[in-house]
Each structure stands twice: as C-alpha cells, then as structure tokens.
Amino acid sequence: MNRLIHAELVKARASRTVRVLAVLAPLTCMLWAGLGVALLGLEGRMPAEDRIRNVYAMAQQAYLFTLLLGILGTAGEFRHQTITWRFLVTPDRGRVVSAKLAAYGIVGLAVAAVSAAATVAAGALLLHLGGHPVTAPGVPAALLGAVLAVTGYGLLGVGLGALIRNQTAAVAVALIWFMYADYLLTMLLPGLGRWLPTGAARALAGMSMENAELLPAWAGGPLFAAYVLAAVLAARLTTLRRDVT
Amino acid sequence: MSAITVTRLSKSFGAVRAVDDLSFTVGPGTITAFLGPNGAGKTTTLRMILGLVTPDSGSAAIGGGPYRDLVDPVAAVGAVLEAAAFHPGLTARAHLEILRTAAGLAPERVDHVLDQVDLTGAADRRAGGFSLGMRQRLALATALLGDPAVLILDEPANGLDPAGAHWLRGFLRAYALQGRTVLVSTHVLAEIQQIADHVIIISDGRAVFTGPLAPGSDLEELYLEATR
Numbered sequence: 120m121n122r123l124i125h126a127e128l129v130k131a132r133a134s135r136t137v138r139v140l141a142v143l144a145p146l147t148c149m150l151w152a153g154l155g156v157a158l159l160g161l162e163g164r165m166p167a168e169d170r171i172r173n174v175y176a177m178a179q180q181a182y183l184f185t186l187l188l189g190i191l192g193t194a195g196e197f198r199h200q201t202i203t204w205r206f207l208v209t210p211d212r213g214r215v216v217s218a219k220l221a222a223y224g225i226v227g228l229a230v231a232a233v234s235a236a237a238t239v240a241a242g243a244l245l246l247h248l249g250g251h252p253v254t255a256p257g258v259p260a261a262l263l264g265a266v267l268a269v270t271g272y273g274l275l276g277v278g279l280g281a282l283i284r285n286q287t288a289a290v291a292v293a294l295i296w297f298m299y300a301d302y303l304l305t306m307l308l309p310g311l312g313r314w315l316p317t318g319a320a321r322a323l324a325g326m327s328m329e330n331a332e333l334l335p336a337w338a339g340g341p342l343f344a345a346y347v348l349a350a351v352l353a354a355r356l357t358t359l360r361r362d363v364t
Numbered sequence: 365m366s367a368i369t370v371t372r373l374s375k376s377f378g379a380v381r382a383v384d385d386l387s388f389t390v391g392p393g394t395i396t397a398f399l400g401p402n403g404a405g406k407t408t409t410l411r412m413i414l415g416l417v418t419p420d421s422g423s424a425a426i427g428g429g430p431y432r433d434l435v436d437p438v439a440a441v442g443a444v445l446e447a448a449a450f451h452p453g454l455t456a457r458a459h460l461e462i463l464r465t466a467a468g469l470a471p472e473r474v475d476h477v478l479d480q481v482d483l484t485g486a487a488d489r490r491a492g493g494f495s496l497g498m499r500q501r502l503a504l505a506t507a508l509l510g511d512p513a514v515l516i517l518d519e520p521a522n523g524l525d526p527a528g529a530h531w532l533r534g535f536l537r538a539y540a541l542q543g544r545t546v547l548v549s550t551h552v553l554a555e556i557q558q559i560a561d562h563v564i565i566i567s568d569g570r571a572v573f574t575g576p577l578a579p580g581s582d583l584e585e586l587y588l589e590a591t592r
Contacts (some may be wrong), residue, residue, distance in 0.1 A: 122465055122467075122468045124462070124572070125465050126465035129458070129461055129462050129465050130454075130458075132453065133462070134451075136453065190490055195451070198449045199449055199450065199452070200449030201451055201459075203416060203445060203449065205463075206416060206469050207414060207437065207441075208437065208463055208466045209434070209436075209466060210431055210432040210437055238509075285463055305569065322370075358573050360418075362416065362417040362418060363411070363416040363417065364411065364416070
C-alpha cells in the first residue's frame, strides 16, 4: 500500500496542474482575507469578534483547489486512459483508489496548511494596517477547522472522480454542486442546509452559513467523512467494476 | 504447462457478441501470432486475459491463474495495448517512475527499459509531443519494467518506421529465445511471419485456426483461407 501512495505522490509532484492549483489556493485565500478586512469597516449586525474570526476562516476558500486536485488525480486517469497501466500494475482496483485517498489526503493537507498560513499572514497584516484588533477568540479553532475541511474536500474529489469517470462531467458536477446547488438548496429548504456537504464542511470550519443553523464542529467532520465514504463506496460498487476498454 | 490458457471465453457488448466460446493455449518460449479481421475480438480477448474486461463466461489463466490473482503481475506479464495512452504533461521518465514506484521495482529499471527501447534521448520530454512510434516504444518500455515472463502486445508495430519494425522483430525473437512467451496481435502478416512459431486466427469471436506455423508456409494464404 505504501508504494502505491508513494507512486501517487510521485505523480502529483511531476504534474504541472498540481503545482498551479497548489499555488493558486493560498493566493485565493489571501484575496478573500483581504476582502474580509475591507468589509470590516462596514456596519453590520455581526459582532466585531466574529468578523475578525471570519477573516481567518477564509482559509477554507482553498477547498475548491483541493477538490479539483482530487478529481483530476482520479478522473484524469480515465481521461488519459492511464488507468489501464495502473490496473495492470495493481489489479485490485479498490487498492488503487485507497492509495489515491491517502495521497490526496496528504497533498490536500499540505495545500490546506500552506493556505491557512497564507491567510494568517495576509489577514494579520491587513488587520494591523487597518487599525483593527489582530486576533479574536476562536481563531485557532477556525484555522484548524478550515485545514480539516479543505483536506476533506480533496478526499471528496477523489471519491467523485472515481464515481464520475468523465473528468469534464466530474468537474462540472462538483463546481455546480459545491459553488451553487448546496447554497440554493439551503436557501429553499433552510432545515436541509446543515446536512449537505457544504453545511458539514462549514460547520467543521467553524463558519456560519446564511439561512442555516449549522451542526456543531464535532458533528460536521464525521458527516463530511460520511459523504466521502459514500462516494467511494458507490464507485467501488459501480464504476470501478466496469470494463476498462 | 502453457503460459496462457483461454477456456471457453465469451463476451458480449450489448447485442454484439465480441468473443464467442473461444479457447486456446499459448506455450512458453514461443512467439504466437494472434490474427483476425478488424472487430474479430482480438483486443477484447487480450483485455480479458489481463483482467481489464470481465468475461460473461469462461476464463483466462496466465501463469496458472487469473490475472487479478497474480501476486506480482508486472514480473509475470507485460502488456502493450492498442493506442497505449500517457498523460501528455508527464515526461517519459515520470510516467515510468510512477509505475515503477507502484510496482515496487528497483530504481535502475527505468533507465534500463528506456535503454532497451532506445528512448533514453527522449526520456525527459513530455509524452504529449511524442510521435506514434515513440509512444509505441514508451509503451513497450512500460511493459518491460517488471522484466516479465510473458509479453502481450496489441498491434505493437503500428506507427513504427521500417527500422523500428525491424528492431522490434529482433527484440521479440531474442525475448522468446530466453524462454519467455510472446503473444502478439497484428495485421502485418509479412512481419509476423518472419518470427512467429504459432498462429491463432479468430473471426467473429471464434477460433478458426490454431497451430504451428511451418517454415516456408504462406501465412497470408493461411489467413485468407481461415477467415473466408
């Protein structure tokens, strides 16, 4: 198993796409943190401490990049038909996907940690320059939650990429689902929001979501993990059993 | 004991019966030509032997058991499948390094197989820029990573220039002389006639000829007769 995980990491390191996404993730977080600081000056109902914590919670915005990394790392093998080589070397297809989960967990954790560090650096600097308090209660917990959630999205990407072998379709489904559909559903059915993957991830990251009462952070994590597990199990029962032609 | 045993193998795709009750064996230390018209079921048969396609009925054994049960598949079998694919953004070396790592082989195997297929000079170029002939060489290098006892090749000469085809013939002949087994599907009868010991011809998913290729016999005539 270790050598399969190592092979995935060799592949991730050799790929230009992985490098680009890994660099874009912290940059995006810094932009969001900047936006959060800029909006601090506006009048709002939210207490100032919560709004400062939310600046650091922007570390969660790296989720899109780890999600894409997971999808491309799995569905990309089908797109380029390199999955044939992988299954020839490792005929046990479930092990190939397990190795991808482990590898993209590691890659996702690295991207998440760097993104969190970048968010802290940009957020603290901009808060200080803006004359705001640089920290608030709950910031370390928000950062830790963001790192876990961003890593989790990488795992979810692997599951989705295994389930939806068409890379373009997998990316489209993921973007529509996690950027729009979950929010739309939450708006339409407020009681449902906390049970959706986005609600679970936001609970884990200690963020709020409009129109939705979120689960506590300790429950958001296992719920999100259940979504990952469901995607992987569904893939093992369907797409992974199909003929590779 | 035979190196490859195919027993009453059948596979349908929708209404199309691609392989129909096909049986044959491939002996060790031989080069066996696997021939048949387009759509005869050659590629499907090879993919079933390799565990990539699940048969509707029947079985394929390689080295004594199904491919999926092999303890060390890359040492048992190397395969070059039709239109072998690579990630266009990865170099030839990176592609081989990923699979070498997954197979748990010694690091020097990568340089060795690159040298075996004469691709050392292009090792650090991205596979996306490779010609068809170079892709075939890289595919063969991948198949050779585990120094396998059996080679299964689907149209390996496709895209090779005359010098490349000549080189491949010599390579396969030397491979079989070491006591290893080669099963090669091809349409280029004149090429394979020069090196094959055995012939399996299939048509509409069924075997229409299996037997040794006698020296001096005309493979084209045999093929046309069998597939008529």
